[in-house]
Every structure is written in C-alpha cells, then in structure tokens.
Amino acid sequence: MAIVYSPGDEHDAFVKWAKEQGVQITAVAPARFEGKGLGLVAARDINAGECLVKVPAKVLITIDSDAVWELNLPRRSSVQGRLAAYLTIINADDKRNHRLWQATWPSMQEFESVMPFCWPLELQEHLPPTAKPLLDSQQKKYQKDFHDLKMYLPASSEHLFKYFWLIINTRVFYWNYPATPLSRMPKRRSDLKSEDCLALCPFGDYFNHTDVGGCDVTTDRSGYSVVSTKTYKAGEEVFFSYGGHSNDYLLAEYGFMLPNNHWDSVSLDHLIVPKLTAEQKDVLKDDRLLGEYTLSIVDSKPAVCYRTLAALRLATTPQQRYRNFVSGIGDDSRDQETVDEAVERLFDDFAKECSEAKASLKELSGGNGRIAATLVDRWQQIEALLGRS
Ligand SMILES: C[S@@+](CC[C@H](N)C(=O)[O-])C[C@H]1O[C@@H](n2cnc3c(N)ncnc32)[C@H](O)[C@@H]1O
Numbered sequence: 001m002a003i004v005y006s007p008g009d010e011h012d013a014f015v016k017w018a019k020e021q022g023v024q025i026t027a028v029a030p031a032r033f034e035g036k037g038l039g040l041v042a043a044r045d046i047n048a049g050e051c052l053v054k055v056p057a058k059v060l061i062t063i064d065s066d067a068v069w070e071l072n073l074p075r076r077s078s079v080q081g082r083l084a085a086y087l088t089i090i091n092a093d094d095k096r097n098h099r100l101w102q103a104t105w106p107s108m109q110e111f112e113s114v115m116p117f118c119w120p121l122e123l124q125e126h127l128p129p130t131a132k133p134l135l136d137s138q139q140k141k142y143q144k145d146f147h148d149l150k151m152y153l154p155a156s157s158e159h160l161f162k163y164f165w166l167i168i169n170t171r172v173f174y175w176n177y178p179a180t181p182l183s184r185m186p187k188r189r190s191d192l193k194s195e196d197c198l199a200l201c202p203f204g205d206y207f208n209h210t211d212v213g214g215c216d217v218t219t220d221r222s223g224y225s226v227v228s229t230k231t232y233k234a235g236e237e238v239f240f241s242y243g244g245h246s247n248d249y250l251l252a253e254y255g256f257m258l259p260n261n262h263w264d265s266v267s268l269d270h271l272i273v274p275k276l277t278a279e280q281k282d283v284l285k286d287d288r289l290l291g292e293y294t295l296s297i298v299d300s301k302p303a304v305c306y307r308t309l310a311a312l313r314l315a316t317t318p319q320q321r322y323r324n325f326v327s328g329i330g331d332d333s334r335d336q337e338t339v340d341e342a343v344e345r346l347f348d349d350f351a352k353e354c355s356e357a358k359a360s361l362k363e364l365s366g367g368n369g370r371i372a373a374t375l376v377d378r379w380q381q382i383e384a385l386l387g388r389s
Pocket residue numbers: 035036037038039104105106114170171172205206207208209210253254255256257258
C-alpha cells in the first residue's frame with residue numbers, strides 16, 4: 001500500500017502547534033495512506049506498552065470548553081449539534097485557536113464521495129438493509145440539530161454547519177467530562193449517553209481504525225493517553241479500534257469499510273419479520289425474541305444467531321416444539337433439518353437481493369462510479385457472509 005511519509009506543510013504546522021499546546025507525541029507521525037486519508041505511522045520500532053500520545057484535557061473541544069460554553073447554545077440541542085454550531089460560528093475568526101488543526105481535516109468534497117449521508121438519493125437507496133436505517137437516523141438527527149440551532153448560525157451557513165456536523169461524526173472521541181462541574185454537564189452524570197460524551201481531540205483524531213485494535217485509549221481528568229498494545233515496525237501504520245463495528249456501521253458513520261472485518265454482521269430482520277404472522281410476532285415479543293436477527297461468520301462459516309433460530313423454529317415447527325427449544329428442554333435435533341432448510345431459503349432470498357442490487361448498481365454507476373463501486377463491494381461482502389460468493 002502506498003504511504004506518503006511527509007503529507008504536507010499543514011500537517012507539520014499542526015504538529016508544531018499541538019506540541020506547543022502540550023500534546024506529547026512519541027514515535028508516531030502523520031502520513032497519508034492510500035484509501036484512508038491521513039493516519040499515523042511508526043517513526044521507529046515501537047514496543048507494546050509505550051505511551052505514544054498524551055493529549056491534555058485543556059486542548060480538547062467539548063461543550064465544556066469556555067469558548068463553546070460562552071455561546072450559550074440551547075441545551076435541548078444535541079452535543080454534536082452544539083459542537084458543529086460552535087465550529088460554524090467561529091469559522092470566520094482568523095485567530096481561532098484550532099485554525100491549524102482544522103487545516104488538517106478532510107474537505108467536504110472528500111465527504112461527498114465517501115459518506116452515504118452526502119450521496120445522491122438513488123445511491124443511498126442501494127445501501128444494504130442494515131446500513132439504511134443507520135443513515136435514516138443520522139438524517140433525522142441532523143435535521144433536528146439544524147432546526148434547533150439555525151437561528152444561532154451566521155446567514156447562509158447550512159453547508160458549513162453540515163460539514164462540521166460530519167467532521168464531528170467521524171472524528172470525535174468518547175469523553176465523559178471527568179473534571180467538569182455539574183452545572184456545565186450536558187446531563188446528570190448518571191443520565192449521560194454515549195452521544196452526550198463527545199470531544200474533538202487534536203492529534204488523537206489522526207488514528208485510523210482496525211477491528212483488532214493496536215493501541216488502548218484511556219481518559220482521566222488530565223486528558224487522553226494512547227498506549228500501544230503490540231509491537232510495530234518502523235514504517236507500519238499505528239491503529240486503534242473505534243469499537244466492534246460491522247462494515248454497514250463503519251460505512252454509514254465513518255465512510256469506509258474494512259476488507260476483512262471480524263466484527264462484520266448483517267441484519268436478517270427485513271427477511272424474517274414480514275413473513276411472521278401476527279400471532280407469531282406476539283409470541284416472540286412476549287419472549288423478547290422479536291427482531292435483531294443477525295448473520296455473522298463464526299469459525300469461518302456463516303452463522304445465524306440464536307434469536308434467528310428461535311424465530312425460524314416458531315415459523316416452521318409446532319409451537320410446543322419452539323417452546324421446548326427456548327426453554328432448553330427436550331430433544332430439539334428432530335427439527336434440525338427443517339430449521340436448516342429455512343436458513344437456506346433465507347440465504348437464497350438474501351443472495352437474490354444481493355444479485356439484484358449489484359445488477360441495478362451497474363446500470364446506475366454513470367458519474368458516481370466510485371460510490372457505486374463501494375456499494376457493489378458491500379453487497380459482495382454480504383454474499384461472502386452468506387457463503388455464496
Ligand atoms: C478519526 S478520522 C482518522 C483520520 C482520517 N483518516 C483523516 O484523514 O483525517 C476517521 C476517518 O478516517 C478514515 N478511516 C479510519 N480508519 C480507516 C480505515 N481502516 N480504512 C479507511 N479509512 C479509514 C475514515 O474516513 C474515517 O471517517
């Protein structure tokens with residue numbers, strides 16, 4: 001993979017600024033990686049357990065930062081919205097403290113090709129069934145944030161607000177305000193959800209994601225520390241994990257997918273739920289087994305989850321045998337063949353959906369070849385999950 005070790009003057013200027021702000025950087029440097037934008041490269045051999053980056057709390061951008069707090073943005077709007085509004089409002093100020101940092105962020109043009117949020121509707125409609133609801137909820141969140149905050153933004157700045165909203169979506173770290181006074185917290189500490197706990201973290205936001213990790217990130221009152229959990233050879237990319245996310249989640253939230261992602265899975269709900277009778281749905285609901293049916297790879301083979309097996313058993317065998325299965329009593333092997341056949345039919349239906357989506361994307365590609373190619377890749381990955389590639 002092509003790596004550009006000196007990615008540009010703006011990155012040198014930012015690193016100098018970050019160090020002046022107290023960010024400690026050891027043995028890693030920004031570099032450009034094909035297909036990933038910027039990332040961090042090991043500047044020498046690194047041992048497991050080395051502290052590579054320390055970012056002091058005072059340089060984070062959170063809703064507790066004085067400059068954000070002083071804008072007095074409405075508390076009913078989300079933390080993501082308020083941070084995007086802050087960045088939009090302050091953007092015209094040439095002396096803003098994070099100016100050199102902002103110069104290292106991706107452009108709106110880059111987002112337009114990789115973030116499903118920015119894609120034309122006809123391509124969004126070709127997202128797989130697990131990614132589509134993620135995009136829908138993102139769009140709703142964005143609309144609400146813009147609605148709540150537009151009166152605080154400079155005139156005609158929606159485009160900029162959307163850009164910063166995406167910057168926050170793709171670059172924030174989890175921060176639960178370890179030293180913030182109660183009056184400034186977004187909610188009572190016990191009510192905080194992950195979407196309330198956001199911080200922009202200079203230099204930390206250069207790290208790209210792997211499914212297997214490679215560094216641990218810890219927080220305390222002093223800020224963030226990133227410590228290697230494995231050895232790296234000089235010139236290797238240094239990663240950490242953004243979490244155990246499927247490729248549909250990575251695509252919708254961050255605009256990329258991993259070629260081999262051991263967390264990958266897809267929902268089977270759209271194939272199973274519409275085929276259940278109202279009575280079957282009630283039974284599954286009472287047993288807390290309605291929905292969240294997933295397919296993943298276990299021991300290198302396609303595997304459906306326990307919930308799927310329960311739903312298919314209810315759909316294809318007498319109810320008492322389903323009851324025995326979920327209660328863990330009796331011999332369930334006599335229905336194994338029937339359930340296996342139901343799984344196969346499900347896979348046939350999903351494989352057909354994959355072929356149709358790919359065929360329709362071929363017709364569409366036109367000027368959006370890169371987006372269509374990403375979508376075809378994702379449908380092919382689903383075929384591989386089904387064992388049908
Ligand atoms: C926190 S930023 C990391 C730095 C970013 N690559 C940049 O150019 O500034 C997260 C973004 O990096 C990209 N990214 C992270 N991990 C990646 C990976 N393994 N492969 C491709 N892109 C990745 C995605 O665009 C994601 O939205």
